[in-house]
Amino acid sequence: MSTPLLEMSGVRKRYGGVQALDGAELTAVRGEVHALLGPNGSGKSTLDKTLAGTVVPDAGTIRIDGAEARIGGPRDAHALGVAAVYQQLSIVGDLTVTQNVVLGLEPARRFGFLDQRAARDRAGAALERFTAAFAGRLPLDRPASALGPGERQIVEVAKALARRPRILVLDEATASLHKEQVDVLFDVVRELRADGVLVLFTSHRLDEVFALCDRATVLRNGRTAGTVELAATDEDELVRLMVGDAPHQAPRAARAGAAGAGSAAEGPVSSPAATLEVRGLTTDRLRDVSFTVRSGEVLGLGGLQGQGQSELLLALFGGAHVGAGEAVLDGRPLPLSSPVKAARAGVALVPGDRGRQGMFAVRPIQENLSLASMHRRATARLALRGAAERGAATAMVERLRIKIGSLADPVSTLSGGNQQKVVIGKWLLDRPRVVLLDDPTKGVDVAAKEEIYAIVRGLADDGAVVILNSSDNRELTELSDRVLVVFEGTVVEELDAEAISERRLISSALRLGPGETL
Amino acid sequence: MSTPVVDTPRRGLTAWRPGPVALAGTVAVALVIAGEIVSPGFAGYGQLVNLMRVAAFLGVIAIGQTIVIIAGGGGVDLSVGKVATFSAIIGSRVMAGDDANIVPAVALALLVAAAIGLVNGLGVTLLRIPPFVMTLGMIGVVQGLILAYTGGQAEGRAAPALTSLVNGRVILDLPGLLFLWLLLGLLAVWLLRRTTFGWSLFAVGANRTAAELTGVRVNRTLILAYVLSATFAGLAGILLLGYTESVFLDLADQYMLPSVAAVVIGGTLLAGGIGGYAGTAVGAIVLTVLQGLLTTLDIGGAWRTVVNGVVLLVLLSLYGRQRRLRS
Numbered sequence: 039m040s041t042p043l044l045e046m047s048g049v050r051k052r053y054g055g056v057q058a059l060d061g062a063e064l065t066a067v068r069g070e071v072h073a074l075l076g077p078n079g080s081g082k083s084t085l086d087k088t089l090a091g092t093v094v095p096d097a098g099t100i101r102i103d104g105a106e107a108r109i110g111g112p113r114d115a116h117a118l119g120v121a122a123v124y125q126q127l128s129i130v131g132d133l134t135v136t137q138n139v140v141l142g143l144e145p146a147r148r149f150g151f152l153d154q155r156a157a158r159d160r161a162g163a164a165l166e167r168f169t170a171a172f173a174g175r176l177p178l179d180r181p182a183s184a185l186g187p188g189e190r191q192i193v194e195v196a197k198a199l200a201r202r203p204r205i206l207v208l209d210e211a212t213a214s215l216h217k218e219q220v221d222v223l224f225d226v227v228r229e230l231r232a233d234g235v236l237v238l239f240t241s242h243r244l245d246e247v248f249a250l251c252d253r254a255t256v257l258r259n260g261r262t263a264g265t266v267e268l269a270a271t272d273e274d275e276l277v278r279l280m281v282g283d284a285p286h287q288a289p290r291a292a293r294a295g296a297a298g299a300g301s302a303a304e305g306p307v308s309s310p311a312a313t314l315e316v317r318g319l320t321t322d323r324l325r326d327v328s329f330t331v332r333s334g335e336v337l338g339l340g341g342l343q344g345q346g347q348s349e350l351l352l353a354l355f356g357g358a359h360v361g362a363g364e365a366v367l368d369g370r371p372l373p374l375s376s377p378v379k380a381a382r383a384g385v386a387l388v389p390g391d392r393g394r395q396g397m398f399a400v401r402p403i404q405e406n407l408s409l410a411s412m413h414r415r416a417t418a419r420l421a422l423r424g425a426a427e428r429g430a431a432t433a434m435v436e437r438l439r440i441k442i443g444s445l446a447d448p449v450s451t452l453s454g455g456n457q458q459k460v461v462i463g464k465w466l467l468d469r470p471r472v473v474l475l476d477d478p479t480k481g482v483d484v485a486a487k488e489e490i491y492a493i494v495r496g497l498a499d500d501g502a503v504v505i506l507n508s509s510d511n512r513e514l515t516e517l518s519d520r521v522l523v524v525f526e527g528t529v530v531e532e533l534d535a536e537a538i539s540e541r542r543l544i545s546s547a548l549r550l551g552p553g554e555t556l
Numbered sequence: 557m558s559t560p561v562v563d564t565p566r567r568g569l570t571a572w573r574p575g576p577v578a579l580a581g582t583v584a585v586a587l588v589i590a591g592e593i594v595s596p597g598f599a600g601y602g603q604l605v606n607l608m609r610v611a612a613f614l615g616v617i618a619i620g621q622t623i624v625i626i627a628g629g630g631g632v633d634l635s636v637g638k639v640a641t642f643s644a645i646i647g648s649r650v651m652a653g654d655d656a657n658i659v660p661a662v663a664l665a666l667l668v669a670a671a672i673g674l675v676n677g678l679g680v681t682l683l684r685i686p687p688f689v690m691t692l693g694m695i696g697v698v699q700g701l702i703l704a705y706t707g708g709q710a711e712g713r714a715a716p717a718l719t720s721l722v723n724g725r726v727i728l729d730l731p732g733l734l735f736l737w738l739l740l741g742l743l744a745v746w747l748l749r750r751t752t753f754g755w756s757l758f759a760v761g762a763n764r765t766a767a768e769l770t771g772v773r774v775n776r777t778l779i780l781a782y783v784l785s786a787t788f789a790g791l792a793g794i795l796l797l798g799y800t801e802s803v804f805l806d807l808a809d810q811y812m813l814p815s816v817a818a819v820v821i822g823g824t825l826l827a828g829g830i831g832g833y834a835g836t837a838v839g840a841i842v843l844t845v846l847q848g849l850l851t852t853l854d855i856g857g858a859w860r861t862v863v864n865g866v867v868l869l870v871l872l873s874l875y876g877r878q879r880r881l882r883s
Contacts, residue, residue, distance in 0.1 A: 357769060381771030395769050398762040400829050405755050410770050416752050424750065464770065 041104040043068040043236050044089075044205055049098030050260075051084055056481065058084040059095065060260035066253070068204070068234045071227060073247045073268070075240075076257035077280050077544050078343050078509040082240050085257065086209045089238070090122035091115035102205070116142075119204035123194050123211045125344075131183030136161040138182050139197045164200040167229070168192050171215075171222040187214040195223065199230075206230065207238045212246060213344075224250050242342040242525075244273065244548045258282050277548070281541045312368050314472055314503045316354070319363035323349045324527045327363070331505060333471070336498045338518030338538075339507040341547045346527040347507040348390050351474040354505070355387040356380035367472060367503075381410065386465035390476035390507070392454075396461040399450040403442055406449045406460050407431040411467040434463040438493060455486025462493060472503040479513060491517060511543040525549055576823020580838040583871065587845045595852045605730060611844035612737040613799070614814055615837050616792040619744045620673075620785030621815040622836045624687070626748070627781045628761030628828020631687045635676065635694040636789040636815050640808035642698050643669045643793030645705065648712040648803045655717040666790045672698060673786025677779030695812075702805060714801045722798030733795060737837075740791070744833040747784075757781060761828030814843050821871055842871075 044066045051059040059081045066072040074082050087093035089100065091112040100107045102118055109115050115122070129138050136158050145156035158178060165176050171192045182190060191214050198206060208227075212220050227237050227250060239251055247254065248268060255265045256279040263279040312333035319327040323346045331337045339347040352358045354365055356376045365372040373379035377387070389395035398406055408427050413419050415426045431445050438459045442452060449460055458478060465473065475494065479487045494517055498504045508514050514521055515538050523531040523546040531546045591598035617636050624633045643665040650661035672694065679690040722733045748754040756777045759767040768774050789808075796808055821839035824831025846867055850860045 355769070377768055378771050378773050387769060389766075389769055394763070395765050398759050398766055398829070401758055401762050405758065409755060409759055409767075409772065412752050412755060420751050420753065422750050422752060422755070468771075 042066060042101075043103060045099075045101040045104075046085070046089065047099055047101075049085060049088055049100075050096045051081075051088065051093060052096055053481070057260055059088070059098075061262075062098075062257060062260060063262040064255050065265070066236050066238065066255075068236050069231050070253065071231055071237045071239055071251045073239050073241075073251035073254035074257065075247065075254050075276060075280065076263075077511060077547070080257040080280070081260040082257055083209060084260075086122060086124075086207050086238065086240065089115065089120055089205070090207055091120070092122075116201055119202070120207065121198035121201045121203035121205070122207035123191075123198050123209065125210035125213050127190055127194050128197075129182045129190050129194055132181060134179050134181055135165070135176075135185070135193055136178045138193055139164050139200050141197065143201065160200060161196070164196040165193070167226050168196060168222055171219040188216050188219045191215055192219060192223070195226075199226075203235065205236045205238065209240045210242065212241055212243065220246070242345070242548070244276075256280055273545075273548070277541065277545045280544050312471060312501070312503060314372070314505075315366040317364055317366070319350070319353060319365065320361045321349060321353050321358045322361075324353060327527075327529055329522055329529060329532070331503045333501045333503050334498050335519045336494065336504045336506055336517050338514040338521035339505065339524055340511065340514050340521045340533070340543050341524040341530075343509045345524045347524050348476050349527070350524070351387060351476050351505065351507055352389075354380070354472070354474055355385055357387070372472075381468065384469075384471035385474065386410070386468060386470035386472065387474045388458075388462055388465065388476060388478050390480065392457060392461060392481075397449050397457055400448050402446045403435075403440075403449050403452070403460060404428065404431050404445040407434055407445075407464050407467065410464045411469075414468070430467055434467055437466075438463050439489060453483070453486075455482040455490070458482055458490065459486070459493075462490070466497075470502060472505070473497050475504065475506045477507055477509055479508070479510065487513075511540045514538065514543060515540055523547060576821075577832075577835040577838055579874070580821050580823065580835060580842055584838060584842045584845055587842065587849055591845070591849045591852060594849070598849070598852055601729075605734075607844050607848050608841070609731055609733055609799075610848075611841045612733050613792055613796050613808070614811055614818055614844060615737050615840040616740055616795060617789050617808070617811045618815045618818040618836045618840055619740060619833060620788035622744070622819050622822070622824055622831065622833050623748070623757065623781045623788075624785045625816070625819050625824055625826060626757055626761045626828055626831050627778055629687070629764060629778075631680075631761075631778075631781070631828060632691065632816060632826075633673075633676065633782065633785040633789075634688065634691040634812055634816075635672065635698060636785060636792075637809045637812035638695045638698040638702075639669050639672055639786050639789040640793035640796065640811060641803075641806060642672075642702050642705075643790035644797040644803045644807050645702060645710050645793075645805070647794050647797050648710060648714060649706075651712055651715045651718070653713040653715060655715045658715045658718060661715070662794055665794055666787055669786045669790025669793070670783050673783040674779065676786065677782035680782065681775040681778050706805065708805070710803045710805055712803075714797045718794070718798040719801055722795055733799065736795065740788070741833060741837055744788075748832060753777065753780060758829055761830075763829070814840075817868055818843055821868075 042065045044064065046062065046064040049059050049062045062081055062085055064085065074085065076082050084093055088095045089109070091109045091114050094110060100109060107118050109118065130141070133141070139161035140157045145153040145160060147153045161178055162176065169176060172189060177185065182193060185193065191211060195211060212223065215223065230237055239247065241247055251268055253265060254268055254276070256263045256276060258280055263282060266275065314331045317328050327350060339350065341347065349358055353360055353374060356374050356379055360374045365374060367383065372383055372385065393399065404427060408431060412422060412427065415430065416422050428445060435442060440456050440459045440463065442456065449457055452460065462478065479490050482490065494504060494506065506517060518538060519535055521533040521538055521543065522529045523533065530549060533542060533546065588599050597603065617640055621633055621636060624631045646665040646668055647661045650664055651657045676691055676694055679685045680687050722731065724732050726732050726735060748757070756767070756772045759770065759772055760774050760777050764774060793808055797803055800807070818839035819836050820826060821842055822831070822835025822837070824835060846864060850863055855863065
């Protein structure tokens with residue numbers, strides 16, 4: 039182990055108002071399986087992508103084999119022997135498995151004609167080791183769209199291996215695999231390690247990390263918190279590295295109690311004792327989710343990102359196909375079949391992807407605000423009065439302190455925080471009884487974040503049932519009265535007010551027993 | 557903390573750029589002036605009224621086209637021309653030149669048109685057939701219905717009251733048709749800008765996923781858009797019947813593509829979500845004046861079509877540039 043194969047130092051990357059990487063370091067040697075760990079938003083994926091060339095860092099140096107590497111795009115990364123596999127697949131469904139594996143390095147004969155036979159051989163060689171994952175038969179000539187999600191993921195890995203990488207990045211590559219497929223993949227990774235390949239491994243399943251990896255680098259807030267030998271480390275030590283020495287923060291309920299028990303805690307003025315009861319909710323990505331929320335309560339959804347939290351909110355809003363289960367609001371079943379019905383029943387969803395799901399970028403702020411509630415103000419549910427719509431929109435702009443030029447401007451002219459306030463405001467005008475918020479402060483600057491927190495609290499104080507998914511553990515600590523920890527589509531733990539802390543959220547997200555963390 | 561949140565608008569900082577409606581209007585005026593230079597008398601009052609009268613039919617057909625295109629998702633209604641023809645044929649046969657039959661004739665014609673639009677809308681939403689394919693196929697179906705209904709020979713004629721409503725001079729020597737167009741145009745503008753349907757329509761066109769997640773009834777809005785499109789086409793057919801008094805089997809067919817062109821020239825985005833009827837109306841005038849000018853120039857029919865196409869391309873590429881500049 040003379041020169042390390044990979045050295046990354048001082049890597050910085052800023053997305054708008056968010057510093058994703060703030061001087062991260064990573065050193066790894068050949069013939070190693072190196073885990074990259076950290077809580078949500080710590081910068082794992084960004085660091086992976088920096089290496090793979092899909093993200094260009096603002097600053098920092100990357101050395102491969104001691105020589106400084108300039109990675110300006112995925113092609114540079116390929117040329118340096120770096121291949122990456124992400125959870126989001128780059129498989130083209132209409133192409134065959136063979137075509138997918140050799141995509142970008144199709145063997146050609148003279149005059150640029152494709153050499154089909156060589157392509158098939160090359161794909162076969164890359165996939166051969168995974169035969170067991172395909173129930174014994176390699177589907178070389180089948181279209182990739184005909185494969186199951188796990189099989190597609192394996193094809194993605196084979197595609198990376200066909201590039202004969204020196205460094206292989208596996209970012210949540212096991213998330214959609216069955217147990218047997220994981221075993222096959224791990225065998226292949228161990229073979230690669232024996233051949234001197236460096237494998238960078240990210241997974242939300244900590245047991246996989248301990249089973250497969252030699253060392254681990256832990257990131258926290260975009261910085262490297264430490265690198266440890268996994269054989270000499272326990273989970274407790276990992277959590278300590280991930281959480282750091284963050285001051286213990288009192289959960290919201292305790293603070294509210296101290297401030298004044300009279301107003302908020304005793305229950306809402308408008309609709310007394312409303313409760314939302316969810317029983318056995320099951321969809322493609324959720325398994326048997328049950329819980330109860332009172333009005334005036336903020337229920338947090340914690341856990342690692344993408345474990346089904348967004349899906350749960352979408353399902354409660356009638357936006358997902360519900361296989362089984364029901365939701366009951368105040369003793370009446372909540373329609374889960376369509377967003378229209380959910381909205382009419384008093385449910386509001388502030389979706390996670392503002393641009394794609396939440397707002398109408400080219401339309402005026404006025405329409406964006408009016409849309410969810412305009413039928414209430416319209417004559418015969420059809421004719422709108424300009425003054426009424428302007429009045430409602432202006433009231434909301436003032437109440438949420440949205441910074442706008444004119445109501446007629448397209449909503450896309452606003453900053454991210456103000457756009458999000460418009461999305462929230464459109465629902466407040468509809469006076470919802472259940473408010474579902476999916477990562478409402480993502481990509482929002484600090485000042486607007488605080489204001490959105492105040493809005494969320496205000497909603498609960500006014501007697502709404504609030505369910506909040508957040509990828510930011512600090513946000514959950516600050517806002518939630520209770521947190522449900524979601525892991526692979528089920529609720530694995532419920533933390534009450536006293537138990538909510540960043541440390542506890544992280545250890546629960548990684549599914550460590552409560553005894554092991556303290 | 558009750559500071560005023562309304563900043564001063566930023567518009568003053570950027571140079572004023574003409575919107576598509578103003579641009580189309582300028583083009584229309586320029587074409588009229590060009591016509592007057594090339595052939596004095598082109599811009600005479602009587603001549604202009606005549607041009608407007610021709611533009612009115614296109615303008616009414618293009619109301620529905622505007623609505624469907626704003627709905628986005630590749631929305632377009634290619635069947636408007638055929639539907640207008642069919643409506644005129646039904647109207648003519650039921651009226652049979654008798655004023656007493658106007659109401660049932662118009663009602664039946666519009667009902668059939670609306671039904672055709674309903675089928676278009678159901679095909680596009682429930683069966684998820686692309687609008688282009690659905691409405692193109694509908695042309696064939698309506699053509700078949702026309703042949704079955706007429707047996708190849710259109711019958712009847714317009715009721716005198718309809719003819720005088722369309723052609724009769726009201727004030728300033730303007731035909732009633734122009735006032736009807738104005739009325740329908742105002743109705744369209746109101747529908748788009750001051751109704752829940754209009755706002756839902758723009759929302760669906762701007763971002764269908766977000767519309768769904770905002771509780772907008774997306775399918776209902778789309779179906780209604782196609783029903784309205786066919787109904788306005790049917791109305792245009794009735795007006796055309798009043799103008800020509802008797803019908804033939806391809807009366808309004810040639811309006812299919814110009815109706816789309818008028819919408820696009822008027823600044824409505826083919827991708828949906830942005831636009832309005834005022835622009836479309838001006839677009840219809842531009843197309844008509846251009847036709848008139850080319851006719852006046854006395855170019856042969858084939859070359860007239862070529863020049864027409866080239867001018868359209870130039871106009872549309874100008875809009876494309878403009879939109880890039882603004883974004």
